[in-house]
Amino acid sequence: MSxxxxxxxxxxxxxxxxxxxxxxxxxxxxxxxxxKETKLVSIPxxxxxxxxxxxxxxxxxxxxxxxxxxxxxxxxYLEEKLEEFCDTVFVQNFKARTYDNVTRNGINLIGSFxxxxxxxxxxxxxxxxxxxxxxxxxxxxxxxxxxxANDGASGVGVLLEAARQFHKQNPExxxxxxxxxLEDWGPPTDLNIYEEEYWGLGSQHWAKNPHxxxxxxxxxxxxDMVGAYNPTFLKEYFSKYYARYYVDMVWDRAKMLGYDDVxxxxxxxxxxxxxxxxxKYAKIPSIDIIDLDAGSENGSFFEQxxxxxxxxxxxxx
Numbered sequence: 470m471s472x473x474x475x476x477x478x479x480x481x482x483x484x485x486x487x488x489x490x491x492x493x494x495x496x497x498x499x500x501x502x503x504x505k506e507t508k509l510v511s512i513p514x515x516x517x518x519x520x521x522x523x524x525x526x527x528x529x530x531x532x533x534x535x536x537x538x539x540x541x542x543x544x545x546y547l548e549e550k551l552e553e554f555c556d557t558v559f560v561q562n563f564k565a566r567t568y569d570n571v572t573r574n575g576i577n578l579i580g581s582f583x584x585x586x587x588x589x590x591x592x593x594x595x596x597x598x599x600x601x602x603x604x605x606x607x608x609x610x611x612x613x614x615x616x617x618a619n620d621g622a623s624g625v626g627v628l629l630e631a632a633r634q635f636h637k638q639n640p641e642x643x644x645x646x647x648x649x650x651l652e653d654w655g656p657p658t659d660l661n662i663y664e665e666e667y668w669g670l671g672s673q674h675w676a677k678n679p680h681x682x683x684x685x686x687x688x689x690x691x692x693d694m695v696g697a698y699n700p701t702f703l704k705e706y707f708s709k710y711y712a713r714y715y716v717d718m719v720w721d722r723a724k725m726l727g728y729d730d731v732x733x734x735x736x737x738x739x740x741x742x743x744x745x746x747x748x749k750y751a752k753i754p755s756i757d758i759i760d761l762d763a764g765s766e767n768g769s770f771f772e773q774x775x776x777x778x779x780x781x782x783x784x785x786x
Contacts, residue, residue: 477627477695477758515630521786523550524618524626524696528781532614533598533621535573535651540597544576547596547625547648554632555580555646559680565670568656575650577671579680582635586643591689591753592631593743594624595652595671603657604775611657616780619760619771621653623696623784645686647675649743658775665741672743676750688715689755691744697771698785700760703737707745712754719756737761738769 526546531539551558561577578596598617602610616622628646635644649671656662666673689712694700708716723732737759744755761769773779 477692514634516633517786519633520626520630521784522626523629524622524784525781527596527622527625528616528618532600532616533596534600534614535575535597535654537614540576543596544578544650547578547629550629551578551580551632551646554629554636555582557581557584561675561678561680563650563671563674563678565651565674567651567654567670568660568662568664568667573651573654573670575671575674577650577675577680578648579675580632580646581643582632582640582645583643584681589643589645589686591645591647591686591747591755592628593647593649593672593689593691593747593755594628594693595621595650595669595743596625596648597621597650597653597671599653599775599779601657602775602777603659605777607777610777613777615775615777617653618781619694619696619779619783620774621693623694624692627692627695643686645680645684647680649675652743665745668741669743669746672746673750676746679751684751686753688712689744689747689753690715690719691742691747691755691757691759693740693742693757693759694771694774695758695760696784697760697773698783700731700771701762702732702758703735703761705737705742705757705759705761706739707742707748708756709736711744711748712756715754716756719758740769 527543530543533540533543548558548560559579561579563575564572565575566572598621599615602613602615605611625648632646651670652672654670655668704716704720720732720734723729738761740757740759742757744757747753747755760771773783
C-alpha cells in the first residue's frame with residue numbers, strides 16, 4: 470500500500486494501538502516459563518478504491534454549500550454511511566451567522582464506536598465546500614462554488630473508510646468521527662477580513678455543544694486537505710501549541726513506518742482550522758494533519774486551494 474490514504478490509516482491504527490495498550494505495536498513480556506512472549510497488534514486493512522469512491526461520491530452531489538440541494542443530499546448520504554458502520558449516529562442541526570450577517574442552517578454528523586467506553590479518540594473533518602472560488606486565477610469564476618474534492622471531501626473519505634474498517638475490526642477504545650459543517654464559509658479574500666471566528670462555524674458549535682453532554686476525549690485528530698498528490702504534512706503551529714505530545718506521537722509513528730517523506734519533521738505555519746475551536750472550547754488536545762507547502766503561491770496550501778480546480782483530478786488514489 471503505497472498511496473497516501475493508506476499511509477494515513479496505518480498511522481491511525483498504530484496510534485490507537487499505542488493509546489489502548491500503552492505500548493508500541495509489538496511488545497515483549499516475560500512469562501512464567503522464562504521465554505519471551507510477543508503480542509502483535511492487528512492492523513486494519515485499507516481499501517484505497519473505497520476511500521477514493523467516498524471522495525468521488527461526495528463531489529458527485531455538486532458543491533456542498535449550506536442551503537442547496539447538493540448539501541442536503543450529501544448530508545443524507547453521510548448519515549446513511551455512518552449508520553451502516555458505527556454503533557451510534559448523531560445528527561446535530563444548528564444555526565450560525567456567517568460573516569455577511571446571514572443566519573445559515575448547518576448539519577454536524579457524528580458516528581460513534583463503543584459509546585459507553587470512557588477512553589475515547591476524536592477524529593474530525595469538514596464536509597462542506599467553499600461557496601466561492603475566491604482564489605481562482607480566472608476572476609470571472611471567483612463567485613463560483615467549488616467541488617472541494619481535496620478541501621473537505623478527502624478527509625471525510627479517509628474517515629469513512631476508517632469507519633468501515635473499525636466496523637469490521639472493533640477498536641479497543643471508543644472512537645468518535647465528527648464531520649463538521651460550515652467550516653469554509655469565511656469571508657472572501659478581497660474583503661480583507663481576518664476574524665478567526667468567521668471560520669469553522671460547525672466546529673465552534675460542536676465544541677460548545679457536544680453531541681453528548683460532558684463529552685471528552687483523550688485527544689483529537691483533524692484531517693484537512695489530505696488527498697492531493699505528493700502532500701507534505703508539516704507540524705502545524707496551533708497543533709504544537711495545544712497538543713505537542715500528540716503531534717510528536719503521530720509523527721514518530723509515521724517515521725517508524727517509513728513515512729517520514731510525507732509526515733515531515735519540520736514546523737509548518739499556523740492554520741485557522743477546526744482543531745483550534747476544539748482545543749479552545751471543548752478543551753480536547755487536538756492536532757491538524759494538513760497538507761502544507763511553505764513554497765506555495767496559494768497561502769501555503771495546494772495549488773488549487775479555494776479555486777474551481779479543486780476537483781477529482783487533484784485526488785491521488
